[in-house]
Amino acid sequence: MSEETSARVFRGLFVTGTDTGVGKTVVTAALAAALRAEGQQIGVWKPVQTGTALGAGVTDAERLLQSTGIMERPEDVAAFTFPEPLTPMLAAKRAGVCLTLDGLMAAGQTIMNRYDALIVEGAGGVAVPLTDDAMMVDLMAELLMPALIVAKSGLGTINHTLLTVAMLRHRAIPIAGIVMNDGEQAVWKTDPSVAWNAELIERFSGVKVLGRFPSLPRSSHTHMEILIQTVRETIDLSPVRQALAVQNRGGC
Numbered sequence: 001m002s003e004e005t006s007a008r009v010f011r012g013l014f015v016t017g018t019d020t021g022v023g024k025t026v027v028t029a030a031l032a033a034a035l036r037a038e039g040q041q042i043g044v045w046k047p048v049q050t051g052t053a054l055g056a057g058v059t060d061a062e063r064l065l066q067s068t069g070i071m072e073r074p075e076d077v078a079a080f081t082f083p084e085p086l087t088p089m090l091a092a093k094r095a096g097v098c099l100t101l102d103g104l105m106a107a108g109q110t111i112m113n114r115y116d117a118l119i120v121e122g123a124g125g126v127a128v129p130l131t132d133d134a135m136m137v138d139l140m141a142e143l144l145m146p147a148l149i150v151a152k153s154g155l156g157t158i159n160h161t162l163l164t165v166a167m168l169r170h171r172a173i174p175i176a177g178i179v180m181n182d183g184e185q186a187v188w189k190t191d192p193s194v195a196w197n198a199e200l201i202e203r204f205s206g207v208k209v210l211g212r213f214p215s216l217p218r219s220s221h222t223h224m225e226i227l228i229q230t231v232r233e234t235i236d237l238s239p240v241r242q243a244l245a246v247q248n249r250g251g252c
């Protein structure tokens with residue numbers, strides 16, 4: 001770790017996923033909204049996002065702000081936005097930008113300074129190339145934040161979730177828990193694996209599943225009050241609160 005990086009202090013939770021499109025943005029927004037409703041000074045940060053330009057309200061940063069009521073400029077919440085739907089390292093390169101961990105950390109520190117803790121949304125999963133020689137998991141390790149894994153509720157999730165847990169453990173990143181997400185479909189209606197997936201993930205990983213986020217109607221998955229209510233009804237927030245209270249383990 002460089003001297004400049006080592007002086008930085010982050011506190012929060014890093015929401016990663018087993019894949020792109022598993023519901024990280026919906027769960028990140030819902031958790032942030034629920035914790036803010038308890039009076040916690042929580043901000044959101046999306047270190048890098050790809051696939052759409054800022055402005056139309058559809059990037060993750062804009063969705064996070066809309067769903068939580070946080071008053072920030074999207075470009076402050078996501079300083080690195082690249083339009084091509086590619087892994088961050090490639091999308092940045094093709095936009096003429098060379099991403100570095102130090103540059104990402106510096107952007108994060110600016111937003112961190114305004115809050116007690118951040119809920120950070122990764123891009124894709126842990127093994128996504130971010131810079132020429134670093135993956136998302138390397139940024140997570142630099143931040144020294146506990147991770148929360150968003151996993152889909154249905155078939156295939158055991159393998160993807162256990163692989164994600166293994167990679168985080170390999171880098172000694174603490175895991176606050178796993179949130180299963182039903183996504184856009186009421187998957188449990190057609191997929192019998194949903195009844196067993198959480199239990200098997202807990203048994204084979206030793207990590208607690210904090211709950212299963214239900215499928216919400218399209219009109220309501222950016223609706224703050226509905227997200228808060230859904231978290232209260234379905235997610236055990238205690239490990240998340242504990243993770244946010246943990247003082248950064250190192251860094252200086």
Ligand SMILES: Nc1ncnc2c1ncn2[C@@H]1O[C@H](COP(=O)(O)OP(=O)(O)OP(=O)(O)O)[C@@H](O)[C@H]1O
Pocket residue numbers: 017019020021022023024025026027060122123124181182183184185213214215216217218221
């Ligand atoms: N529980 C849910 N109920 C209804 N729709 C959902 C739910 N979870 C996710 N979705 C929808 O599924 C799509 C993918 O979810 P989301 O954007 O949160 O995934 P992601 O993991 O953040 O993706 P990315 O890797 O692009 O950041 C979005 O259209 C989102 O609104």
Ligand SMILES: [Mg+2]
Pocket residue numbers: 023024025026060121
């Ligand atoms: Mg997202």
